[in-house]
Amino acid sequence: MEKSVIAKILTNFSRVFQEQRGVLSKLLPNLEVLNVVHEQLKECVSPADAKMLSQRVWLLWQQHGDFDHQLALLIHQLEEKLALKNVFDARQQRFLTWTDDIESRVQLTRSVYPNSMMEDTSHLEREVENEIRQKERELNWLNSTGAELLVAENDNERRLKCAEQIQQVQDAWNQLQQSRKAKSTKLNDIQQTFAQLEAQIADLRTWLYNMEARLLTPLQFKSTKQQDVNEKIKEAEVRIILT
16 A cells, blocks of 8 residues: 555655764764874864864764764654554554443443342442543543544545544444443432332331231130120231231
């Protein structure tokens, strides 16, 4: 695939800087000779002139080192720019893989049964939330770097591809946020239902306790007459119904 215009320009600049470093390297023997000449002249000139020569020789060496360092830094920066698209592609793919994985974990941590979710699920929830917050930096980097690449790219086909990659990142992030929100709402509903069931079970236990107490209460009859017995049984049945 043909390189983009910006990549060609960066490559040309890198080549020119490399050539300039080569020119600087060829000057080193001349500077070495200048050092020898300087040492020889020190015995033939006044102290003031010797000091001035030393300063100039030192300045030449310093300028040579500075220029070489600047060229090396520029070459490194250009190489980083040239490699930026490859880095972006790799990190974008890793981000999409991560969003798929984290969404599966969100589904898992929020789909357990209420009686086992209080401690384990809360711990998993905190881990997921922390990981998502940390990943926001990666999202920002992908958006900013993608925008930078989009502006720099001159080929329409590659511009469309880059725009599509940026959109994929944003869509994956939005989908993750929507999934988290939906599952959070579902979890809250489950917790409320669970709390209501617990309250109903507690009321039922209280009712059973009272019922058991009434059933165990002995019946006291006024006499052994059938009418008194029937009235007492009827009275007990009414108490049970009203309990």
